[in-house]
Amino acid sequence: MLLQISSGQGPVECEYAVGLLFHAIQKEYPDVELLYQHPGHEKNCYRSILLSAKQDLSHLDGSVQWICQSPFRANHKRKNWFVDVSVIPEIELEHIEISEEDIRMERFHSGGKGGQNVNKVETGVRLTHLPTGITVTSTAERTQAMNRADAMRKLKAVLARMEKASKAGQKNLAWREHTRLQRGNPVRVYRGAEFRQ
Numbered sequence: 479m480l481l482q483i484s485s486g487q488g489p490v491e492c493e494y495a496v497g498l499l500f501h502a503i504q505k506e507y508p509d510v511e512l513l514y515q516h517p518g519h520e521k522n523c524y525r526s527i528l529l530s531a532k533q534d535l536s537h538l539d540g541s542v543q544w545i546c547q548s549p550f551r552a553n554h555k556r557k558n559w560f561v562d563v564s565v566i567p568e569i570e571l572e573h574i575e576i577s578e579e580d581i582r583m584e585r586f587h588s589g590g591k592g593g594q595n596v597n598k599v600e601t602g603v604r605l606t607h608l609p610t611g612i613t614v615t616s617t618a619e620r621t622q623a624m625n626r627a628d629a630m631r632k633l634k635a636v637l638a639r640m641e642k643a644s645k646a647g648q649k650n651l652a653w654r655e656h657t658r659l660q661r662g663n664p665v666r667v668y669r670g671a672e673f674r675q
Contacts, residue, residue, distance in 0.1 A: 483527045484525065496527055499561055
């Protein structure tokens with residue numbers, strides 16, 4: 479599962495709380511893995527941190543409150559800082575390894591250039607990737623084996639583009655979550671410079 483901790487539009491204290499919360503989650507769930515961090519305005523401050531976890535951490539989804547005097551502005555009256563924790567839905571990428579069972583191959587007469595061989599023998603190849611329904615053809619080469627290799631290259635290129643588009647969609651979802659921070663009704667409250675729950 480993917481989880482994003484975000485300071486939203488908050489000040490540097492919220493950015494600092496993002497890092498503190500990440501370390502607290504890491505202590506509580508040691509298998510949590512850091513995927514990306516967007517640095518904030520000061521050292522050890524982050525606008526957002528994206529992490530992955532094997533276990534379900536959806537109970538952390540929501541706002542987290544940190545009650546503490548500002549470590550950056552000594553005379554600041556505000557003592558309540560909020561950060562957002564969002565579960566980012568993983569888009570099914572079906573990391574595609576093209577196996578023979580996933581492909582249906584059809585042969586057909588190519589026609590056109592290539593002489594008698596092209597007109598008499600089924601040299602054209604149509605590959606259908608069964609999990610996605612993508613179909614590619616190749617008739618450019620003189621032999622069936624060469625057309626099959628060409629069609630396979632085309633299929634891999636289409637699948638690679640699909641995967642890239644899916645990953646871009648996932649990043650857009652993460653950015654939309656970055657701006658949804660709500661103050662109040664926190665799922666967790668931490669207190670003091672020690673960041674104790």
